[in-house]
Amino acid sequence: MWDYQFQFLMSQTGTCKILFKLLDEDFTPEVFLVGILTKERNDRSPACVYPEDDFCIHSSAFNMVLKTAEEILQGYPERQLRRNHPLERERQDDDELWRRSVRDAIRQVIENNSNKLQDMVYFVAYPATVEGYLVSVVIGLQQDILKKYSDLTLDSVPLHEFLSIPVAKSLTDAVVESYLNKVYGELQLSEPGYEKSKLNAEEILRDGANRFMMGLAFRVDQGAERRYSFLSSCTNIARTYYEGTEGAGTIVLARKDHPSLEQVIQFQTPSKLWETKASRKLLQLASQDFALHTNSEDLFGLVKKKKFDDQQEELFTINVLGHHHWTVSHNEQILMGVRYGQPYLPKPPFDENKLGKDISVIFKEDITQESIDLIVTLVREAERERHGTMLVISSIAKEEAERLSKGGTRISPKTLTADLLRNLTSIDGAVLLNPEGTCYALGVILDGIATKYESSARGARYNSAIRYIHSSKYPALAVVVSEDGGVDFISNLNFDEHQ
Template identity: 35%
Template sequence: MADPTQNHWKFFSVLLQKAAQDATAGFPHELSPKARLIFLPLQEGMEVVTLPRDRPLDVSPDAVLERVREVATNRDLRMRTLAIQSAATAAVVRAVDPATSFCGDGRIHGDHVVVPVLEVSPEPYSRCPALELNVIGNISVPRGLADTVMEVVVEEATSELSKPQPGGDIHDCMKLEPGAVIQRAARRLLGRVAVSISAPQLMGQLYNELSTIASLRYESQVNRGSLILAKMGHPSVRRIVTFKERAPLNKPNWARKIVQLALPSASILCDELGLSGIGQVVDYDPTREDLFEVVFVGHHRWHLRHGNTVLLDVHYGQPALPRPRLAKDAFVSTLQHVFGAAGTDTERLWSLASAAVESAHHGALLVVSEKAEDEATRLKRQSTPIEPILGDAQIVEAFSAVDGAILMDPAGKVFAFGVILDGVATDRGTPARGARFNSSFRYVDSADHKVLALVISEDGQVDPIFRCQ
């Protein structure tokens, strides 16, 4: 009999939840996954039990009991088992919120069918990039990285349920390496792309082939090209150049050479047979979900995009959700909190910060100081002071190419670049972040005036650092 009070079930529930939390710990939105085990009885008069008990699920066992009666005379034990487990899984699926819940397949243990469930917080989950369609033809497909990670974890829970005593060996239960989980999920997402462009033969290899192309240089140049992934003859693809012979993706050196031809206004076309030419996207209806872009944004780095949405950010073969970039309302609010409205050109500073996010492929650091002119003089031996000039996107792009901070005042006037910040050690630093992040805390906390540092990482993440007044 599957006794929910036995410790191994509690261990299993806890380890399932931990596996989901570990797999999503690096996400920019905190999904806070929770695990539940649903015990559906196979005999009349028994109750449905949920672990943990303080989170019961309103699910009826009637459909399961009816299926037990229906298959009672079937001599095929395997078919009886599958039918009962399927009925239990379906009953739980109907009872949970389909928008935020992920159910594994039920498995019979004694007098119960046990079904694993993972649930995520609705608001953070809704901010994770995802497609709309979850079925193409009659094939179930993933929508995004977040939901696919949950499905991978809950599938592992189903595998654990196939053991005689799930959770009985805490050293060998739900042993999932978070990076491996995310990679499995990313490969499935790229498999969905392959199905969408009518290239099922690429399902198991598209992720690896794109990562290999991203790792290659062409005559010492870093990859900055892009691909349009769409089936041959897609109505939203305008073809500019057609190759007489396609370059297959599984010939990475050839493919990398072709990608070098891409321009900001034109991409390499990739269909079910390989790289076929150069073209552009025109009048694409994103509800079709059958045209994608791969943008190579640096050495070993590429993005999967659909329309204006980045679905996946892959760096050195490790996939991740894209980090949220700078939000204007939050940026303006921070500026006004630090400096007040008088003398602060929020529009100019917003444009400079936006330019830094877009152009700083190796990260950047902007420092806005009410004493920028004095600081440029004080730090002249560890910076390059300039004649003061109102900043613009070109200046930010040029000055971000070298190490050190760009120093400006609240009106957006630039006084120095390549500034090496000073300051004393502070408790607000962390060894988990790099030199820009930690030196900004030291400088801000040591300053005797109002100052705001904007730390921009390689992936476009922006950390505003200031001292609370």
């Protein structure tokens, strides 16, 4: 299609791989180019896929894209709009809508092709004109990884019968959109691929997070003018101290008159969310039973949430967890977290059935089903600890509590409940218990020999558990709850298969 397509593809593939591994280390994105010839020429193919040998669909499958695009274009509701000025009408039809129809036609060919890989989800960029071809970047992501994370249902907000505004359903979708918009811009350069790409994976990730938060704000209140600063407002509030203390509290994102909110305190003169010092001060009031109420722009007061099922996806919760750390949730499901300005996807909840089976294998005849159910309940409660925690279940917990007594607090044996555990995990160190759920020590500092299974990418709590379990000669399981959500299970049965 053009001289530097190889260099362009290699550069974009590298950026794409770095970008999506920032979201999940298991992502292995595929990147392809699809080009559609705009005017028939004997020396050019009507459609090109590059690299064709690596893509599941042959170039010829895209030969009729322009015809399909014309049919798709006629079906857009926006085509029914009648603008006053004929030049404006022409620009609307021939530019944005036309390119969108070509993108949608390419996507339709991919989705309907029998050779499409069923375990991949493909995303298509707007096409840019390069050497007579309309060239789109296509990326593929593994479906099983995408399904691991919570997302929203609605992908657009209707403004009127002829126009709906698309909004991202997840952080991943928003990052995909940001990346595809950036590569569309790269394709518009005079010789794409000739010079080194200036795209930066971390900047695209932050841009995607900003798009996602703007979309949440738009779902809630289409009239909020400063929704573009919603992400930075939340980050600034989370990083700001108030009288020497870290921030911790809840902010509810919803329209002013949302029926699922009970107003407790109304501010007569609403503060602005982006006024960091004022907002951070008011967050002190939202650290117990109340939440600050905002539409992404104004702070209306303090509210309580009523029980509801938000099928319209018009109410979201921002939890400030500590210095430079916050999450946004919908219906108790975390959609995104931000730590020190870096967006991340929350780890998915643990599989309770799998954990129960693993416990029975680890401790064999030493554990009953009743004890397994109790351990699963305790893990479920530990998962809620905002600042992370660790449980260590050992077949010789009593002896280990005595051996490690200098690095922890021994207690009289006590069978734990979820309510009791909730009050025991706020200190550093591990909670040490036996397979029956009987606790023998709190705040235990674990020992162990350094091992190849440690990871420099993980924190001290995780690596401490790795060393301890790897060194243990008796059946044991460490449950590591990280501060950014998610649970790691580490047993001494098989270190190559720990989660």
